[in-house]
Amino acid sequence: MAETAKTASLQEETRIFNTPQDIIEYSNAYQWMKKKGFKTEMEMRKWCSDNYIEFWDEMAKTYADWSVPYTKVLDDSGKPYYKWFTGGKINVAYNAVDRHAKGAKKDKVAYHFIGEPVGDARDITYGQLYIEVNKMANALKGAGVVKGDRVVAYLPMIPELPITMLACAKIGAIHTIVFSGFSSGGLNSRVNDAEAKVVVTADGFYRRGKPLPLKPNVDEAMKTAPSVQKVVVVKRTGVAVPMTEGRDVYYDDFVKGQSEECETVMLDPEDRLFILYTSGTTGKPKGIEHAHGGYAVTPAQTTSWVMDVHDDDVFWCTADCGWITGHSYVVYGPLCLGASTILYEGSPDFPDLGRWWSIIEKYGVTVFYTAPTAIRMFMKTGEEFVKKYNLSKVRILASVGEPLNPEAYMWFRKNIGSDRAPIIDTWWQTETGCHVIAPLVMTPEKPGSVCFPLPGFNTDIFDEDANSVPLGYGGNIVQKTPWPSMLRAFFRDEVRYKKEYWDMYWQVKPGTYLAGDKATRDKDGYWWIQGRIDDVLKVAGHRISNAEVESAAVSHPKVAEAAVVGQPDEVKGEKIVAFVILRDGVAESPELAKEISVHVRKVLGPVAYPDKVYFVKDVPKTRSGKIMRRVIKAKALGKETGDLSALANPESVDNIPRIDL
Ligand code: 6R9
DSSP states (O other), X not given: OOHHHHHHHHHTOOOOBOOOHHHHHHSHHHHHHHHHTOSSHHHHHHHHHHTHHHHXXXXXXXXXXXXXXXXXXXXXXXXXXXXXXXXXXXXXXIIIIIHHHTTTTTTSEEEEEEOSSTTOEEEEEHHHHHHHHHHHHHHHHHTTOOTTOEEEEEOOSSTHHHHHHHHHHHHTOEEEEOOTTSOHHHHHHHHHHHTOSEEEEESEEEETTEEEEOHHHHHHHHTTOTTOOEEEEEOSSXXXXXXXXXXXXXXXXXXXXXXXXXXXXXXXXXXXXEEEEEOOSSSSOEEEEEEHHHHTTHHHHHHHHTSOOOTTOEEEEOOOTTSHHHIIIIIIHHHHHTOEEEEEOSOTTSSSTTHHHHHHHHHTOOEEEEOHHHHHHHHHHOSTTGGGSOOTTOOEEEEESSOOOHHHHHHHHHHTSTTTSOXXXXXXXXXXXXXXXXXXXTSOBXXXXXXXXXXXXXXXXXXXXXXXXXXXXXXXXXXXXXXXXXXXXXXXXXXXXXXXXXXXXXXXXXXXXXEEEEEEEOTTOOEEEEEESSSEEEETTEEEEHHHHHHHHHTSTTEEEEEEEEEEETTTEEEEEEEEEEOTTOOOOHHHHHHHHHHHHHHHOGGGOOSEEEEOSOOOBBTTOOBOHHXXXXXXXXXXXXXXXXXXXXXXXXXXXXXXX
């Protein structure tokens, strides 16, 4: 089906699902609405967005504790460098851990840790988390880490990952989490860009019943990483790994003997909490900076309002901490609220397709947040395993990362949500730090739609000239006003920061944030996400740029050039297809195609593995030499290629093979 036809048919979706009244009335956002005297959801959403400064002021006071109260909510005098909560002092680690550990929640479970090996599980209370974080924070200080230094964590989903993040926050160091599915190349470029002083990693991790090594990737990456002084290694699998004298230390030895108390440094709200690298249009990942003040507010507020987490809920966000969803909804959001959260190391389908459902049953998970790619995988493999478990405690379901197609919505609703739980499809980005467009529990839902911008946001759809488009039309998603957990900068790249997000509408409406996605609104004002405007892939929910994969392919000695596009995939959303031009004299062969895929995996990691490699003589380019991926994709998928007048080599289009679907 053509993409435009698909969009039109989605917008004709007539099914509306209303959340049962008891779930609505119990919800945090509904209770706030009643308290404030708003009559309808739309009246509330509008007021909160029109009065966003007043709204965020109330949220900042409700959800965060400030050691020194701020004097100004928003300082927008230096656009696009906005400052929030000026004059205050805060530390997000105090909000996430200290205040609970020192109060009534000392013995409440913060994390139910569940390792991949069945039975390898332990609960960590807020009191225990406090001690672990303090010891690690003291050890980092002992290693010479001071405020503003960068610490990289390259770890599987084990407790030491959130502990490291919180320990950094506590002493004002900046954490940079590198997803453990990246290979040594991905780690190396991030460590060097961030000039990290310390890298925290593990000997290995478990995947599908086998211990796999992780430390060798670090050793490889450290060959050219002059800033790194210390590598801290968690013993996870117990496999022997080489340790470099003077540089490497086991985690247990690193924290041994450290005091269980450590002062939490109170910081300026704009002091940086973390840098998270994410993919953009070019091959070089951008280091998105986030700040303490904003991060102490909106992840917690949205965990409460959007995920509807209450004190007695068991929340499970299945994301890895290597991505933004893990930062906001495995660590900062739920911990700042003092909630109990699942931390799961393994895969969804090991030892069998019932693993997730068995965890939901065993731990009584009530709020479950996952990604469309997982839902589609389960949908494809059938309900047999779902039916074995009692999922009746699930009250809220939620989704993130890519469009949740109506079929997957219906399957999720019926099989996991007992046809009762609302499905909160949340649109947001590494850059936004928290949910931006999503239904609330009370919102009547249309399957496949992300519904409406959340309270406090002035999100709109603009045409090229900065006009808001009428209902029924598509355009660029923009933010017309700032929000507390917005990105603050790119690490050491001011020019690119301005260019990518703020330049587009600067002449007409300065301070308008360009998100990089397209969307439309239907006749009822419901939002439908149409995808990226730039060359960014979402493969199984992971954000990867086409250019990154291309440069990895080109680093193979037999490859001269490569163009990478995403092919629609039933389960993963998109899969990676590479069109490769070989160097002169190199013969094409199926073995070489495979070798190139394996090479890309080695350079970037399994997340970026090209499913197919096609050999071509040339790829379509503009006169300025830019690869026209849009044209390649259309030709490969047998669609209209559109206007080719910008091409320097239009004949190359015939070269592109039709790929098998
Ligand atoms: C949170 C996260 C951001 C990009 C974003 C958009 C896509 C995220 C979505 C969605 C449709 C949703 N995206 N949520 N598309 N529906 N509910 O995924 O952050 O990794 O930075 O990716 O993901 O294209 O621009 P990140």
